[in-house]
Amino acid sequence: MPFFSKFPVLIFFLSILGLVSAQGKEPPKDNDSERQTFRLDVNLVTIGVRVTDRKSREVRGLTAGEFSIYEEGKLQRLSFFSEEEQPVSLVILLDKSGSMGESGKMGQAKVAALSLLGAGHAMNEICYMTFHHEVFRVVDFTADREHVRAAVNNTFGERGGSSPYDGIVEALNQLSRAKHSRQALVMITDGADQHSGHNLDEVIQAVQVSQAQVYLIGYFSPAEDEIFRRSGKTVTLISGQEIDNPRFVFKRLAEESGAECFFPKSESDLKQAIETIVRDLQHQYTLAYYQSQSNRDPGYRHIKVRISRGGVRVRARNGYRLSDSPEEMARRLKTAAVEQSSGQTSQLRVRPFESKVEQKDGRVIYREDFSSSTSGWPNKAGFSYDQGEYHISEEGTIAANGPWLTNIRAHVTVQLKTGESKGNKRQEIVTIGTPGSAGLSPIQGGEPLPGAGPVFRLNERGYYAFLISPFSGSPHLYFKLIRKDIHSNKTIDILPWTPGSVPQLSQTEQKKLSVTCQGDFIQLYVNDQLAATVHEETLKDGIIGMVLFGKGHAIFDDLVVEEIQ
Template identity: 25%
Template sequence: MVIDRFKASAVLLLTVSSWAAAQVEINQAHILPRAISVSSAFTRPVIRANVDLVLVNVTVLDHSDRAVTGLESANFTVLDDKTPQIVSYLSSVDEPISLVVVLDASASMAVKIQEARKALTELINSSNPQDDFSLVIVQDKPRVAFHLDYSTTEIDRTTDAIQPDGFTALWDGMYLGMKELQNARYRRKAMVVISDGGDNHSKYTESQLKSLLEEADVEVYAIGMFDRFARRAEERMGPLQLDEVTSITGGRVFSVHDPEELSRSVIQISHELRSQYVLGYYPSNRNRDGKWRKLKIHLAGSASQAKFRLYAKKGYYAASE
């Protein structure tokens, strides 16, 4: 089965991933040509050039999960295929984002759907007012309930009409969310998944989805509304699978067991998305070969002595001729 390559996209899933104390693999590599300035590249078509600017979204948190602000380019060391790079651009502006929410509305979510609706509303209310939202509903087959260009005022009416039913085609729902993000108007893109477990009805496999996410500039978070004592196989595997899928994008999974934990997770995701750094550098490897480049970021200077945690994507595909 062939999966289309996505370039420069983002996704949200809610899950708990591993922490990196003083080192992180880069998140959301976005390719722009040297011939275009960073500010103008968001509104003008990208043209070909011999050297590309790589933009990387990075989240830095302290021991209390608060966003660390005020860092400078000297506080970051970037490794592209183990080769140190010069950080030539750094921004921490709250840029608008195109966000797809993938909501599990299968039969197993019947007793949790009301809390899931509240979480979706809270996520929108705590976001940048300029953000775009899309909603994918997951049952036997996923469907787009509303698109990125729809008004969020329709969201309550849309979610109130959802009746939990059927199986959980979660991977298919995330794939559909990626397709939706192809139409996003913003450079930054993300996905948030709200589910009570793993997949049990998709045509796409977890491996295929992970391959797709590796090629995409998408950040995925997941909120796992897991039961404390899982009964079905997909419920037992759900936390691990969501962690694997989200961590490769620089996102993570939040496991929640009550409404208070759910609310805290939603607010945390919103804050992280609005408090990221964007690093830019011109890679020393100028080959436009379309190959995978492994990325890592180290904290440098005084920041390296602090107990900060960094999240970022594991790499990117170089531009090709």
């Protein structure tokens, strides 16, 4: 079933315990002392509204008569009003990717998640979910907070990428089954989206169709956050791929849903963010009005909440989207979500590289002949598909794509043309090692050798690169193995430039470079001849790629990556 067909439209039927209100009758009086709560149904638009003064302090004691709601510029008749705390259906969504565990942020995030359990309305129901490159529903909606507490305490970082978009969509999908009309999603992550099957437009539409307020906490490293601050709406990864800047994304989604986003720099900042969310859910005003029956066309409806009292600030969702028919929504979004009995959710939407992936005897095999520019590799200045080959002509750059794997056997053909590179990108330094046994220095004209070859186990920590390079005056081809540490921006020689047994290559000649990785055991081959064997345990898994260092033009073809069981 398409996932949007399962979302409730942001419309409810009013059922107030101890009080009945309908169109044509007066809204509840401001001095009603009886607690008012909703039951979920289909005819009423509800909005959580936060009101603060100029010093960001909560403003309480407002009356229904001080609020006005406009939909598409037309004043709506208020049908429900309450400043009482309402029970909330809450999804806690926690990033468990490897970077969270390795940075020490996982423990802090778990403490933050646990503090959400200890606050709020006694009737709150909670669903606990986690994600890395896949999404998991760990605990379904329950009022048993100790059950959720145990699950949170049992969460640990796992190797894998990060897919917060998929996590958000799946969390909203879970909220479609929630019993309370007030709904919220709180996500804690330390990274930008790199592996989701859903794109940003789909996530925005999911937020607009859902009734939930989406609170987002981006607990980024100082270096990453500085990049996000300085960048525009997109950020270029080391892999050459462009991704959405999470600072822009989180702000957009929070504003769209009438919530907030936070970018803590420390554990105390994270604690403060959670406290703000708790207060927010406890102190919001709840307003509702009947959606006009004269206009039922699917589409987005803008909402504006105004208050007659001066000196206050109002925060509420920007609007909502009426659900299309399941068939139309499926056609527009081209995506679906399937719940599996294990609690894990998987996406039916195909990533570009998946057309090149096959399963054989339980193993993943990824074959790329670069015949189609739609297979997911960067295709922009300095990177291009051309007649069944892939070209990198911008020095110091990486292109990466494909499935996330641990133990692999991979090979690719490489042709390196030395000379001037295209673009103005600053050259990345590749440390020059001790000259090889031939007694020849791997430096030409005082500059480091150009190098090109496959990148493997590229993840949020770094990557390995197996490079080859010509050296005039030597009858042998030189090769090198490096490890790049992303956080320190250092390049470490695992093997320095070494003359191999394979003859020198010409400007038009291709060489087949192969890599086998199993645990900390790495073997390097040139034209199927074993060049070196090393033990290196720093990087455990990641994706495949290609790189060009120094001035030159690298051409790649016939990439094959096979998973080793």
